[in-house]
Amino acid sequence: MSVDLARVLAETAGSAFEQLAFLMVDPDPADPADGAAALEPTQPRVMPDALRGMVVRFRGPTHGSLVVRADPGLMRTIAENILGETDDPEPSLQLDALGEVANVICGNLLPLVDDPAAEYRLDSPLMEADEPPIPPRASVRLSIEGGVAEVILYGAVQ
């Protein structure tokens, strides 16, 4: 896995969480990606059963998908912050909010890791079902204000 790709993924994801959901990625001085830990493709996730994911598929010169997973508390906080409401948004809105985070990360990431002139079509975010039977190109785990998120790029780009 390219360390630089993981770094770009972490920075793009951090920016999306900060600007869209007003959440700061917790700094991690031990990690060069500043708050994000790059996951190796075969590395087990910390809490796979507790994380729920939304996936955005993209098509263009290359194709693939971007997955964002978050623990239940972080999902609720993301939705509350985007909606500007604090009374436990319904689950469909929490998924919608996480999907929009995935959409923003994906849309901003592709021009950074591919030809900026390339045209990509992004599908609407869907709930993650099964992981693609291929290793991710890059993945990072983010610690965000007490919660955990994973951002994973499958396929495409170098």
Place this chain on the structure above:
Amino acid sequence: MGLRVLVVDDSAVMRHLICRTLRLTGLTWDRMEEAGDGAVALAALAESSFDLALVDINMPVMDGEELINRLRSDARHRDMAVLVVSTESGQTRLARLTPKVEGFVHKPFSPEQLLDQITLMMGVPDVC
């Protein structure tokens, strides 16, 4: 008289965020409607007139680019201001869209960025 705005985005939370931000602009809004894709937006436009449409690009059924093309080829909507609010960053598509719209706000955006762009397009709000 207030403005009539149509917010077109496939994400309900993003439509909510945009509408909430619009209410903070200081502009007076007569009507604020939402559509989840371009086809729904066209149906709304067939029923009502709007001064401003905020349009996402990547949407199911009918995407924002097709919606904008249809609006610009329809004399009834040619004068409606269109602001693209999207993650779209591809230079080719942006170059194609730019002449057809009045503005572009990139996601993620701050409330101030959206407010500034709307104010630039629609005029200074009538508040102190």
